[in-house]
Amino acid sequence: MATQAAEPRAPLSRERVLLAAVSLADSEGLGAATMRRIAEALDAEAMSLYYYVANKDDLFDGIVDLLMAEINAVVDRDEATGRDWKQAMRRRILSAREILLRHPWAPKVLESRTTMRPAVVIYHDRLVGLMRSGGFSNDLAHHALHALGSRALGFSQELFDPNGAAAGADDRMLADLAEQVPNLAGMLAEVAHDDPDSTLGWCDDQSEFEFSLDLILDGLDRLRQGAATS
Amino acid sequence: MATQAAEPRAPLSRERVLLAAVSLADSEGLGAATMRRIAEALDAEAMSLYYYVANKDDLFDGIVDLLMAEINAVVDRDEATGRDWKQAMRRRILSAREILLRHPWAPKVLESRTTMRPAVVIYHDRLVGLMRSGGFSNDLAHHALHALGSRALGFSQELFDPNGAAAGADDRMLADLAEQVPNLAGMLAEVAHDDPDSTLGWCDDQSEFEFSLDLILDGLDRLRQGAATS
DNA sequence: ACCTGAACACCGTTCAAGT
């Protein structure tokens, strides 16, 4: 009775550390995923994490691996079909996007990686395989990866957010702005951007994402056909 | 002789603070632009900066304003011409890119802004104006902004860097990777990506950027014509 | 092998105080 049995706690592991970080980022944003907060969620001390991750960069690498494993699993399942390259590519990219939409921090983390994550390489390798089987030259497949950029993984950085533009602006400011940017003001008035739930935090609605993706895929298809003809 | 005249120092100002921050980011990277380091460069204390910027976010806002003012100045000069929308748009975007290439930190800072910077809005307004004068409907111009995304400002986030892939990898690792990603390995072997100076730090070479930009502009042009016909 | 306490060098930021 003098020695009280300590609460037994599940032992740490690299996976538990990574999952705790993901969980924190999901619920409170990427900024909440600090070593100290992650450790706290695991009922441990910050220094303990360093037994499982080399440093913060390694932690984010691990998170990317987790994310990409999920995406690649979907792609592999799709692999069976893959006759029409354009439809298959579209399907894969939109599947990847669905997963990203559940993790708003994903684009920022993916972009922050300077090292080459094997799972990311594998994802793109499968895209190239799909294009090659669809009649792409290696050269065009290479151009295609560049043209898609981050869109290949299901997101695109938007610098312009008509939905968020009005946030915190009163009528006077909006009127002033309309004078200074008549083209945009007219455009937005006509387009009536009434799709309020853009889940990635940018004005990057599903339909706009698909419009842009199709524009690129169609352009690539034309180039592919042109090369085959000539 | 007892009281030694203190070295007179140029008084601070918001502009001097912003310029010092830009200078630090240019030379030592964005991470070097801390309040303490900026103040040090100005021969002042970190707390003095708060007289000219509300906080770090406000500082980055100011930097974006500086950058965009430079870009908009170029665009305004171009405004005189602007007959063929496609050529004018291409020229503007590549001009913006030239300026961004001198500031490797610019994409990250631009993406980090959540608030709407007027100068960024104005830049896009002029793009819309150009498209409208070129026969775009408001709806297509709106799609176009989404399709271009960050490319409208002259950069695109690349998640895939064939040049950097080999960094820190020995032959054994590369051989293993080639087995796991045969499509990519074959593609890269054929394309022979021997353009070593990608200035933005991604595999985002000028020619690849232009290829993607033209792919999108051509696609938009076709849609514009299609709409005009129907 | 696994975890931690104490400590270090950094952050951004506040606030009362100096000139």
Place this chain on the structure above:
DNA sequence: ACCTGAACACCGTTCAAGT
């Protein structure tokens, strides 16, 4: 009006020490 010293709450990370 302009600038600063001292202090606070937070980082990531190291290292020697505990079990």
